[in-house]
Amino acid sequence: xxxxxxxxxxxxxxxxxxxxxxxxxxxxxxxxxxxxxxxxxxxxxxxxxxxxxxxxxxxxxxxxxxxxxxxxxxxxxxxxxxxxxxxxxxxxxxxxxxxxxxxxxxxxxxxxxxxxxxxxxxxxxxxxxxxxxxxxxxxxxxxxxxxxxxxxxxxxxxxxxxxxxxxxxxxxxxxxxxxxxxxxxxxxxxxxxxxxxxxxxxxxxxxxxxxxxxxxxxxxxxxxxxxxxxxxxxxxxxxxxxxxxxxxxxxxxxxxxxxxxxxxxxxxxxxxxxxxxxxxxxxxxxxxxxxxxxxxxxxxxxxxxxxxxxxxxxxxxxxxxxxxxxxxxxxxxxxxxxxxxxxxxxxxxxxxxxxxxxxxxxxxxxxxxxxxxxxxxxxxxxxxxxxxxxxxxxxxxxxxxxxxxxxxxxxxxxxxxxxxxxxxxxxxxxxxxxxxxxxxxxxxxxxxxxxxxxxxxxxxxxxxxxxxxxxxxxxxxxxxxxxxxxxxxxxxxxxxxxxxxxxxxxxxxxxxxxxxxxxxxxxxxxxxxxxxxxxxxxxxxxxxxxxxxxxxxxxxxxxxxxxxxxxxxxxxxxxxxxxxxxxxxxxxxxxxxxxxxxxxxxxxxxxxxxxxxxxxxxxxxxxxxxxxxxxxxxxxxxxxxxxxxxxxxxxxxxxxxxxxxxxxxxxxxxxxxxxxxxxxxxxxxxxxxxxxxxxxxxxxxxxxxxxxxxxxxxxxxxxxxxxxxxxxxxxxxxxxxxxxxxxxxxxxxxxxxxxxxxxxxxxxxxxxxxxxxxxxxxxxxxx
Numbered sequence: 001x002x003x004x005x006x007x008x009x010x011x012x013x014x015x016x017x018x019x020x021x022x023x024x025x026x027x028x029x030x031x032x033x034x035x036x037x038x039x040x041x042x043x044x045x046x047x048x049x050x051x052x053x054x055x056x057x058x059x060x061x062x063x064x065x066x067x068x069x070x071x072x073x074x075x076x077x078x079x080x081x082x083x084x085x086x087x088x089x090x091x092x093x094x095x096x097x098x099x100x101x102x103x104x105x106x107x108x109x110x111x112x113x114x115x116x117x118x119x120x121x122x123x124x125x126x127x128x129x130x131x132x133x134x135x136x137x138x139x140x141x142x143x144x145x146x147x148x149x150x151x152x153x154x155x156x157x158x159x160x161x162x163x164x165x166x167x168x169x170x171x172x173x174x175x176x177x178x179x180x181x182x183x184x185x186x187x188x189x190x191x192x193x194x195x196x197x198x199x200x201x202x203x204x205x206x207x208x209x210x211x212x213x214x215x216x217x218x219x220x221x222x223x224x225x226x227x228x229x230x231x232x233x234x235x236x237x238x239x240x241x242x243x244x245x246x247x248x249x250x251x252x253x254x255x256x257x258x259x260x261x262x263x264x265x266x267x268x269x270x271x272x273x274x275x276x277x278x279x280x281x282x283x284x285x286x287x288x289x290x291x292x293x294x295x296x297x298x299x300x301x302x303x304x305x306x307x308x309x310x311x312x313x314x315x316x317x318x319x320x321x322x323x324x325x326x327x328x329x330x331x332x333x334x335x336x337x338x339x340x341x342x343x344x345x346x347x348x349x350x351x352x353x354x355x356x357x358x359x360x361x362x363x364x365x366x367x368x369x370x371x372x373x374x375x376x377x378x379x380x381x382x383x384x385x386x387x388x389x390x391x392x393x394x395x396x397x398x399x400x401x402x403x404x405x406x407x408x409x410x411x412x413x414x415x416x417x418x419x420x421x422x423x424x425x426x427x428x429x430x431x432x433x434x435x436x437x438x439x440x441x442x443x444x445x446x447x448x449x450x451x452x453x454x455x456x457x458x459x460x461x462x463x464x465x466x467x468x469x470x471x472x473x474x475x476x477x478x479x480x481x482x483x484x485x486x487x488x489x490x491x492x493x494x495x496x497x498x499x500x501x502x503x504x505x506x507x508x509x510x511x512x513x514x515x516x517x518x519x520x521x522x523x524x525x526x527x528x529x530x531x532x533x534x535x536x537x538x539x540x541x542x543x544x545x546x547x548x549x550x551x552x553x554x555x556x557x558x559x560x561x562x563x564x565x566x567x568x569x570x571x572x573x574x575x576x577x578x579x580x581x582x583x584x585x586x587x588x589x590x591x592x593x594x595x596x597x598x599x600x601x602x603x604x605x606x607x608x609x610x611x612x613x614x615x616x617x618x619x620x621x622x623x624x625x626x627x628x629x630x631x632x633x634x635x636x637x638x639x640x641x642x643x644x645x646x647x648x649x650x651x652x653x654x655x656x657x658x659x660x661x662x663x664x665x666x667x668x669x670x671x672x673x674x675x676x677x678x679x680x681x682x683x684x685x686x687x688x689x690x691x692x693x694x695x696x697x698x699x700x701x702x703x704x705x706x707x708x709x710x711x712x713x714x715x716x717x718x719x720x721x722x723x724x725x726x727x728x729x730x731x732x733x734x735x736x737x738x739x740x741x742x743x744x745x746x747x748x749x750x751x752x753x754x755x756x757x758x759x760x761x762x763x764x765x766x767x768x769x770x771x772x773x774x775x776x777x778x779x780x781x782x783x
Contacts, residue, residue, distance in 0.1 A: 030149040031125065033158045039064050039273035042177055043261050045282035046320075046473055050254050052261045053177060055168075056273075061250075064274055065173030067157035070184045074172065074192035075156070080230070081196050081223050083117040086156070091118035091147035092140050117159050118152075119143040120199075124162040160184075163199040166206035167250060173275075179207055179247050183275075189234075190241050193220050193227070208249040257285050259324025259338040264471060277473040279318035284311060287575045288321045295568045296326050302558040304548055305332075307565075308339030309572060310450045312469065312543045314458035319471045320542075325551070334551040343430060343447040344547065347525025347561060348402045349534050352495045353426075353456060354419055354442045355399050356464075358410040359491040365625040366396045366498050367605040367618040370406040373669040377439050382408045385526060385560075391669040394605055396498040402524065404443055411442045426459065426466050426486050428452050444527050450545050457536050457543045460496050460521075463489035463591060490593050490621045496521040496538060496584045497619060505566040519584045520573060524561025531555045535565035539573055540582040546572065595619050598627065606630030611658050631697060634661050636680055645680065647687040661696065664749050665727040680731050689771035698772035699726040699735065703752070704764060710780045712757050721754040726766045726774065738765040758782075 038057040045051055056062045067075070079086050085093060093116050115123070115130070122128065122142035129135040146155055165175035172195060176184040180191050187195070197219040198205050205219060206212035224241055228234050255261075260280055268276070292307050311321035324338035358364045372390040374381070382404040390403060398406040411419050419441050420434040428448055431437075437445040448456075451469060459466040467483030487495075499521035522537035533548040548564045550556070558564055588595070598620055601612035608615045611633035620627050637646050637654045646654055659680040662670065670677055703725040704710065712720040724737050728749045736746045737753050739762050747753035749768070759782035767773040 028145045028148060031145065033125070033150065033154065034064065036125065037062070040174060041265060041268065041273050042173075042275045043264055044275065044277045045257075045280045045285070046278065046318075047282060048277065049256075049282045050177060050181060051256045051278070051280065051282065052258075053174070053253060054265065060168045060170050061174040061178060062161070062170045063173035063177060064161050065171065065184050067153060067160060070160055070172055071187040071192050073189050074184065074187055074196055075160075077193050077196035077223060077227065078160070078199075079117070079156075080226060082120070082200065086117055087152055089116060091143040091155075092116060115139070116143065118146055118155050121155055121159045121162065122146060125158070164202040165195060165198045166202045166208065166212065169250075178250065178253060180245075181248060188240070189237050190220075190243070190245060193223050193241075194245060196220075197223055207245075207247045213247065256282065257322065258328040258336075259340070260285070260319070260322040260471075263322065263324075263338060263341065267471070279313075279316070279320060279471050279473055280322070281311075281320040284576060285321045285323075288323050288572055291571050291575055292323050292326055292568065295571060299558075299564075302564075303556045304558060304564060306335075306339075306548070306550060307568060308450060308547045309568070310340045310454050310545045311572075311576075312454040312458055312545075313541050314461040314538070314543050315541045317458065317467045317469050318473075319469060337551045339547055339551065340450040340545075342551070343449055344532050344549070345444040345446070345527035346448045346453055347444040347527045347532060347534050348404075348407070349453060349523050349525035349536050349561075350419075350423075350444065350448075350456075351399060351402060351407045351442055352460070352499060352523055353422065353487070354407050354411050354414075355395065355498070356460070356487045356491040356495045357414055357417065357419065357422060359494055359621070360488050360624070361414060361416050362621075362624045362626055363410060363413050364395045365605070365618060365620045365627065366394070366494055367600050367602075367616065368395045368626065369393070369603075369605045369666075370395055370398050370403075370409070371665065371669055372398060372403045372405050373665075373672060375405055375409065377408055377412055380408070380439055382439075382443065389669075389672065391672065391675065392666055396501060399495075399498050399523075400502045407442045408439045411439050422486065425484070426452075426456055427468075428456075444525060450547060453534075453536060454543050454545045457538060457545070459483075459486055460492045461538050461543060461587070462492075463587060463593075464492040488621075489591055490595050490624075493584070493587055493593060493595065494619055494621075496587070499523055499538075500584050504570055505562060518578070518582050520570070521584060522566075522569060524566055526559065526561045529555040530557050530559040533559040533561045533564035535561055535569035537569050537573060540576070540578045540580075542573075542576065544569060544572055594621055594623075596622055600627075601630045601633070604630045604632050606632070609633070611635065632660055632662060633658055634680075634695075638681065639684055642684060643681055644684040645682065645687075646684055661730045663697065663700070663727040663729065664732065665702075667730055668750065677730075682731070696729040696731065696770060696772060699728045699732075699766045699768050699774040701726045701764065701766050701774050701776040704776060704778040706776065710757060710778065712759070712780060712782050720757050722757045722778070722780070723752040723754055724764065724766070725752045728768050729770070729772070732768040732770060734769045736767045736769075738767070739763070741765075 039062050040054050040056050042053045042063050043051040053061060119139050122139050123130050126142055128139045128142065130139045161171040161173065164170055169175050169178055172184045175195055176182055176187055180187065194207065194216060197216065204212060205216035207216050257280055264276065264278055288309055292309060296304055296307055306326045308325060309323040313320050322340050324340055325335045326333060327335045329335055369392055372393050374389060384404050393403060418434065420437065423431065431446055455466060455469055464485050464487035465483040466486050500519045502522055518539050520537050520539045522535060525534035531549055531553050535546045537544050546565045546569045548568065549559050597617045599608040599615045600606060600618045601608050602614040602616045607627055607629045609630055612630060636657050636659050637650055638644065638657055639646050640653055640655050650656065660677055661680060662677065703723050710722055726735060728735065732749045734746055735749050737744050739755065744755055745753055757780050759780055762778050764776050764778055765773055
């Protein structure tokens with residue numbers, strides 16, 4: 001082959017290669033620069049303090065940082081140290097490559113590098129082994145591919161997020177956080193130069209190792225001299241460069257608020273990463289952990305070893321503290337379980353919401369008189385914690401003292417919305433079918449998480465509106481997100497106003513001057529078999545929930561809400577800094593509520609009238625609350641000689657006296673409670689039924705019940721009995737019973753009359769011995 005042919009072949013080949021290269025350059029695909037790998041998540045508290053930084057899926061610390069958030073001094077120092085002509089070449093420095101090739105492979109001298117920042121990005125992006133000739137060629141082509149599709153600024157940003165900074169730390173975002181506990185934008189001049197020289201030899205210049213820091217300091221000082229040569233004014237920074245740097249080692253990374261951090265990480269998707277500023281207040285969190293630990297240490301002799309606490313700002317709905325357990329690392333108490341997320345029986349902590357619903361339905365107001373006495377609700381017979389009954393008790397005291405029978409009775413009276421449906425509408429999840437709980441739901445028959453309980457109590461402070469809890473810091477515009485109304489503003493206020501009368505635990509009465517000034521509406525709860533002790537309170541902008549117990553469900557007689565969880569609740573409230581004194585009535589200024597105060601009879605809860613011996617003011621909702629005049633205290637005209645009641649007008653032989661006319665059911669309760677009442681005397685002989693019936697209260701039939709169908713079996717027809725009972729005025733001794741107008745029998749007013757049931761619809765009449773009557777319909781079905 002002649003030289004002319006050879007030269008033509010070479011020319012054609014060169015043209016073909018050139019065309020191929022041009023075609024490749026034009027058609028090479030655009031690579032993905034960010035999602036090709038995984039990144040760490042760095043969690044911060046609301047003040048920007050690092051809580052935890054996680055490893056990426058390849059066990060590297062790598063936090064993506066946009067170049068606009070990186071210190072300008074660091075960017076400039078890196079370019080000066082790694083690739084001074086970065087903005088002048090097309091990704092590959094041909095002159096430097098030929099020089100490195102000549103020195104390394106032709107002259108055989110020490111190895112000389114020629115990689116530009118773009119080539120380093122190519123190596124890091126595709127994991128290229130660039131020490132070989134084939135690897136170096138691949139690296140060059142990948143570098144050209146990068147410059148084909150991305151700007152120098154975009155490539156530089158990727159470099160700063162992939163470059164090695166010692167150990168398993170990659171990227172300036174992770175390096176600045178780990179070594180200097182600050183974002184890359186806040187690096188000082190010495191810190192910027194320190195980090196800039198690490199990627200060239202990350203193993204030898206690891207700043208967290210004593211030997212590595214010494215080598216790093218030499219390289220950094222050399223860079224500083226070059227910097228001063230180009231920027232003479234930087235000589236003024238000499239004194240800063242001479243100061244030792246405080247470098248944090250990987251082993252000293254924070255692991256703060258572990259339960260909250262795990263909760264946050266679990267709520268993020270697999271692909272979510274980067275910096276996440278949470279709502280947690282790191283200072284309160286740390287204090288809560290110390291107080292909880294100290295409290296349990298003081299109670300360890302009682303078998304109290306574990307507790308959880310949750311602090312929620314109800315104004316922003318932000319979680320500011322979360323103590324999931326007493327000790328995250330204690331396996332004896334299953335410390336890694338997050339008690340704030342666990343479903344537990346809430347005990348009596350749900351009772352305030354039963355009262356709120358009853359207030360909204362006009363069943364009670366705060367001073368309504370309720371009955372705390374033995375009562376069966378179908379097959380359910382609730383008892384109180386102390387196995388005692390208080391008798392007549394006003395609603396406010398029944399709630400504060402957590403009496404069970406009044407709460408169950410109120411739940412049974414709800415007709416607009418069942419308590420079960422209320423909980424569902426409030427966002428409680430995981431409940432079984434409503435029939436599973438029955439009327440035990442108000443007593444803790446269901447299970448809620450601490451988060452759900454905090455949300456419910458926050459709705460009271462937000463005047464009846466339930467809002468979602470947030471744990472990621474939001475912008476101001478997001479904070480005012482609307483919620484869902486579950487109670488009226490008036491009922492919500494009244495419940496808190498009732499609960500503020502709940503006295504603090506006895507052992508915390510002294511030394512809490514701030515708490516003595518603040519209102520703290522709070523409620524306790526104790527679950528069945530003493531498995532859970534709860535305390536929930538509202539004060540200032542906060543809802544605080546406390547739980548004491550065992551995660552494995554073991555009971556302990558010491559796990560009583562008031563004595564076990566209550567003191568911890570108040571201890572935690574005491575360490576929260578509050579600028580102003582807070583009162584429940586401050587909520588009234590937020591809205592123009594339909595509330596008024598009225599004087600009521602202290603003993604009956606009815607409107608005050610002149611015969612009532614003492615009065616008290618009570619809130620009520622005009623048009624809703626069941627306010628009526630009291631008929632308990634009545635004026636009776638007595639014969640001076642016999643002391644019996646007369647039927648005629650007042651004369652010189654008569655005298656007027658005031659007696660208490662309590663209904664018969666209350667009289668029984670007073671008797672059971674050992675309270676003796678002065679009952680009115682009988683009428684003088686000769687008084688007619690017509691004269692007696694003009695005064696007093698007519699009977700109220702309590703059985704048969706309204707809206708209940710009674711069922712009897714066909715094979716037992718004529719044998720099954722339905723009890724007839726009624727409450728009557730205190731002067732009634734006997735009741736006469738009629739069915740469909742036919743007299744069927746009589747019984748003492750304190751006893752039940754049993755009627756032999758038959759199939760059909762019936763009208764039942766009760767007539768007392770003063771001629772006053774009441775009527776109720778009943779249906780009996782036969783199967």
